[in-house]
Amino acid sequence: MSGPAAAPGSGTPKALPSSGPRSLRDMPHPLAPAASEEAAAALSPSPDLPLPRSIADKDLSLPNGTPVDTSSPASSSSLLNRLQLDDDLDGETRDLFVTVDDPKKHVCTMETYITYRVTTKTTRAEFDLPEYSVRRRYQDFDWLRNKLEESQPTHLIPPLPEKFVMKGVVDRFSEEFVETRRKALDKFLKRIADHPVLSFNEHFNVFLTAKDLNAYKKQGMALLSKMGESVKYVTGGYKLRSRPLEFAAMGEYLDVFALKLGTIDRIAQRIIKEQLEYLVELREYGPVYSTWGGLEVELGEPLEGVSACIGNCCTALEELSEDMTEDFLPVLREYILYSESMKNVLKKRDQVQAEYEAKLEAVALKKEDRPKVPTDVEKCQDRVECFNADLKADMERWQNSKRQDFRQLLMGMADKNIQYYEKLISCSTGDEDHAFEIGLLYMIETWSEGIVVCN
Amino acid sequence: MERSREDGPEPPPLPPEEPAAEQRGRAAAMEDCLLKKIEISVSEAEKRTGRNAVNMQETYTAYLIETRAVESQTEGQCSPVDSLWRRYSEFELLRNYLLVTFPHIVVPPLPEKRAEFVWHKLSADNMDPDFVERRRIGLENFLLRVASHPILCQDKIFYSFLTQADSRLKALSATFRVKNPDKRFTELKHYSDELQSVISHLLRVRARVADRLYGVYKVHGNYGRVFSEWSAIEKEMGDGLQSAGHHMDVYSSSIDDILEEEEHYADQLKEYLFYAEALRAVCRKHELMQYDLEMAAQDLTSKKQQCEELATGTVRTFSLKGMTSKLFGQETPEQREAKIKVLEEQIHEGEEQLKSKNLEGRDFVKTAWADIERFKEQKNRDLKEALISYAVMQISMCKKGIQVWTNAKECFSKM
Numbered sequence: 001m002s003g004p005a006a007a008p009g010s011g012t013p014k015a016l017p018s019s020g021p022r023s024l025r026d027m028p029h030p031l032a033p034a035a036s037e038e039a040a041a042a043l044s045p046s047p048d049l050p051l052p053r054s055i056a057d058k059d060l061s062l063p064n065g066t067p068v069d070t071s072s073p074a075s076s077s078s079l080l081n082r083l084q085l086d087d088d089l090d091g092e093t094r095d096l097f098v099t100v101d102d103p104k105k106h107v108c109t110m111e112t113y114i115t116y117r118v119t120t121k122t123t124r125a126e127f128d129l130p131e132y133s134v135r136r137r138y139q140d141f142d143w144l145r146n147k148l149e150e151s152q153p154t155h156l157i158p159p160l161p162e163k164f165v166m167k168g169v170v171d172r173f174s175e176e177f178v179e180t181r182r183k184a185l186d187k188f189l190k191r192i193a194d195h196p197v198l199s200f201n202e203h204f205n206v207f208l209t210a211k212d213l214n215a216y217k218k219q220g221m222a223l224l225s226k227m228g229e230s231v232k233y234v235t236g237g238y239k240l241r242s243r244p245l246e247f248a249a250m251g252e253y254l255d256v257f258a259l260k261l262g263t264i265d266r267i268a269q270r271i272i273k274e275q276l277e278y279l280v281e282l283r284e285y286g287p288v289y290s291t292w293g294g295l296e297v298e299l300g301e302p303l304e305g306v307s308a309c310i311g312n313c314c315t316a317l318e319e320l321s322e323d324m325t326e327d328f329l330p331v332l333r334e335y336i337l338y339s340e341s342m343k344n345v346l347k348k349r350d351q352v353q354a355e356y357e358a359k360l361e362a363v364a365l366k367k368e369d370r371p372k373v374p375t376d377v378e379k380c381q382d383r384v385e386c387f388n389a390d391l392k393a394d395m396e397r398w399q400n401s402k403r404q405d406f407r408q409l410l411m412g413m414a415d416k417n418i419q420y421y422e423k424l425i426s427c428s429t430g431d432e433d434h435a436f437e438i439g440l441l442y443m444i445e446t447w448s449e450g451i452v453v454c455n
Numbered sequence: 456m457e458r459s460r461e462d463g464p465e466p467p468p469l470p471p472e473e474p475a476a477e478q479r480g481r482a483a484a485m486e487d488c489l490l491k492k493i494e495i496s497v498s499e500a501e502k503r504t505g506r507n508a509v510n511m512q513e514t515y516t517a518y519l520i521e522t523r524a525v526e527s528q529t530e531g532q533c534s535p536v537d538s539l540w541r542r543y544s545e546f547e548l549l550r551n552y553l554l555v556t557f558p559h560i561v562v563p564p565l566p567e568k569r570a571e572f573v574w575h576k577l578s579a580d581n582m583d584p585d586f587v588e589r590r591r592i593g594l595e596n597f598l599l600r601v602a603s604h605p606i607l608c609q610d611k612i613f614y615s616f617l618t619q620a621d622s623r624l625k626a627l628s629a630t631f632r633v634k635n636p637d638k639r640f641t642e643l644k645h646y647s648d649e650l651q652s653v654i655s656h657l658l659r660v661r662a663r664v665a666d667r668l669y670g671v672y673k674v675h676g677n678y679g680r681v682f683s684e685w686s687a688i689e690k691e692m693g694d695g696l697q698s699a700g701h702h703m704d705v706y707s708s709s710i711d712d713i714l715e716e717e718e719h720y721a722d723q724l725k726e727y728l729f730y731a732e733a734l735r736a737v738c739r740k741h742e743l744m745q746y747d748l749e750m751a752a753q754d755l756t757s758k759k760q761q762c763e764e765l766a767t768g769t770v771r772t773f774s775l776k777g778m779t780s781k782l783f784g785q786e787t788p789e790q791r792e793a794k795i796k797v798l799e800e801q802i803h804e805g806e807e808q809l810k811s812k813n814l815e816g817r818d819f820v821k822t823a824w825a826d827i828e829r830f831k832e833q834k835n836r837d838l839k840e841a842l843i844s845y846a847v848m849q850i851s852m853c854k855k856g857i858q859v860w861t862n863a864k865e866c867f868s869k870m
Contacts, residue, residue: 253688260685267677274674278667285660292653295646298835302842309849403692407870410699414864421856424849 097121098193098208100186103178104135113137114178116185120208126200132209138163140213141185147203148192149341153348154390155198156398158191159337160184161330176322180330187334191401197390240353244388250395251346258339265332268324275321279314286310312427320420324413331409335402342398349387356380489608490599494523495617497595500587501540516587517542518594522617539620543568546594549616553607558743560607563600566593633745637820643827644738651731654724661721665714676707695870702863709859713852720848723841727834734830737823744819748812755805762798765791 102117120132141160148157161184171177192198206216286307293303359377489495499519506512517540524534546565553562566589598617601607682700686693 256688257685260681260688263681264678264685267674267681270677271671271674274667274670278664278671281660281664281667285657285664288653288657288660292650292657295649295653299838299842302839306842306846309846403870406692407695407867410867410870411864414860414867417860418857418864421853421860425853425857 094194095123096193096199098186098189100182100189103182105173112173114173114181116182118189118208126205127209129209134208134211134213136207136213138181138185140207141188143213143217144203144207145188148198148201151201151203152198153345154387155195156338156342156345156391156394157198158188159334159341160188161334162337176326180326184330184334195394195397240350241357243350243353246392246395247346247349247388251343254339254343254346258336261332261336261339265329265336268329268332272321272324275317279317279321282310282314282317286314309424309427313424316420316423320416323416327416328409328413331405335405338398342395345391349391352380352387353384356384488605489602489614492525493602493617494521494525495595495598495602496521497591497598498538500591503542515542516590518591520598520617537618539618541616543590543594545616546597549613550597552612553601553610555743555746556610556612557607560604562607563597563604565597566590633742634749636742636745639824640738640741640820644735644742647731647734647738651728651735654728654731658721658724658728661717665717669710669714672707672710674707675703679704679707692870695866695868698869699863699866702859702866706856706859706863709855713848713855716848717845720841720845723837727838730830730834734827737827741819741823744812744816748809748816751805751809751812755802755809758798758802758805762795762802765795765798 097120099119100116101119103114104116106113106115115135115137118132118134118136120127122130138160142163145157145160148155161181192201192204198204207213210216289303289307289310293300293307296303356377359380363377497518498521501517501519502514503517504512504514519538519540521536521538523536543565547568550562550565553560601613602617607613679700682696682703686696686700689696
């Protein structure tokens, strides 16, 4: 196990030649079709799309190994878009793959809770084995995050999904809630695994590998992190002589960014609400056509056709709203949390700079000449420079993933809407299974002479 | 003003006090209406359970009709209130009676039979307290309208409906039923009722659907603004966001045209909603004609019987006249001869009338049914076309949606 890498300016960590039983050559290549489901699961860094149950004949995986959802034409075209834009791993060879899946419910006398399986595949020397599989619960993730914040205060730690859920309002054990959480936890670990510094953190290593995490946790309580002691969380701002431009700009940016995301969240929620109310009315609308069809002879079939189409629309609409709730909203909220934690790190940085400046002033006042800057001022300066370098690198990296994530998220939203309308059209124009729709299509064809068809 | 059934249905004579000038006449007639004499109100509604005609348990609402004689101001004493309970179906019987008895009068309508026009409830519930309350008011309004009508208010059956628990209405109603209507017309009337009901339901729900859809589209417009604001703080993402926002605006405003087009479809349905009413009118006309015919035939039969009895001196059926003549002495042979002569003339007239009524009736059925067949063809054609154009509208709306979201997606891809 290695200590945290604190090199200023993150370089790309090269995988050390492994002395373990498996070499890099034995690892399935990210671009090769996966041999098994598990391997496919391990290769996906950020699956916002549902994992496919089988890999298609054509290998449509992304360079970073994300498998493809080939269930609809729209999504494979969206995938091709992503192929061109995904430049995350230009030049990097990844050697650490982490996945969160397989949620299970545990019922104990004291409480009921969910655990997730955390699978790791790696060639890094810091790991004794090339593969690990452990079970973790939310508490453990929370612990990990706190530890990372403590031990890597100069870095941006990815957010976790919200901790508290109102027991009466949300069902903590519903499939949807658990799945949403699982995706967020998976993303959390992947972001850390992708981070050139955080991924080498010892707590992270233990989290991924230890059979009994609780024992380690208890151990950790007794020790005090050196870095953590000196840098405390601060709510207020600091008076600085001059805040470096990039951090000032970042702070301002994050303020507006979080605000806009909040607005988008509200809009999306409102849309979902309106859609569900629309659905309620549609559910009454369709059957009335059926009732009418029952009164008629010749008009019976077309009326039933309309009724069936409306029913189809209901199903499609339900799916759209569910998708938006499960896939769209959580990512927005995640980024809002991300922004909040980033602002805290910026404040910490300010604090470190303020300490340094204070010490510098004190020294300047005491001495008339400056033969040599005292060591502790030097240390402070070091700290500031380290912090600035780490944070700047992380900010750049954050901007990149933010751009990727939002591109994917918004394209996904557009896709879902396109699929929705496509489903509606496929009903109106009929298919083999639905005689009523065929009836309607026949009517359109035979009667369309006198009717202006709008394209 | 007793009107004998044997005279056939004809409008009762106007009250003798009516002056020559029409305006003054109407005013005077109003003065003489029932409302001047009594106050009428439907004051309460109560849920009841009972057994219906087929001995099945049913729940219904009964309404309390209260009447009180109008006292002049000077007396200052409240007269006692008379009251009795009636249910909706009894009001219907009364109205049907009035329709048949006064075919030349525009008879006031009853409030709706079913809770059809509720917009905020998913199902029509006749027991719903709001509906019951509105019906109570409607029924009271009906009674007041009839009571203020110069001709209708004088009807004795109406008066007994208000004041006597057993108003002979049920007994009379048996005779109001047409015995041999053309089955096709009965079915058609039933169909037109159902058609009216289903189209009005459809139109109401469609309006709500349109309302909701409007909401969905319009909220997307907010994306336009927030994307624009967000793009201001972004470097590479800015352009993509900005242009996507524009497409969201396009999407949101597209609903206006879509819904306007749909209104045309709604109008096509509405036309047939009103057509259903016209259909029903034709069926009713047949019923009235048939009823008239049956009454005339019945009348003729009874006159023939009377004639026979007078001629032969035997009383086969009980009649008040027969009894009184038995009790208070016979008529003279001359009186009897005169009566027979009158009756024979009436019978001859009646037979002629019956013949022509029969012809009229058959003619009516023939012509009416031919037109109804024509109407059915037209209806099927029109509504098929309307449904198809509706489907085409939906497809067009979907295509527009796909277009806009595809454009937006392209903008997002450039982020």
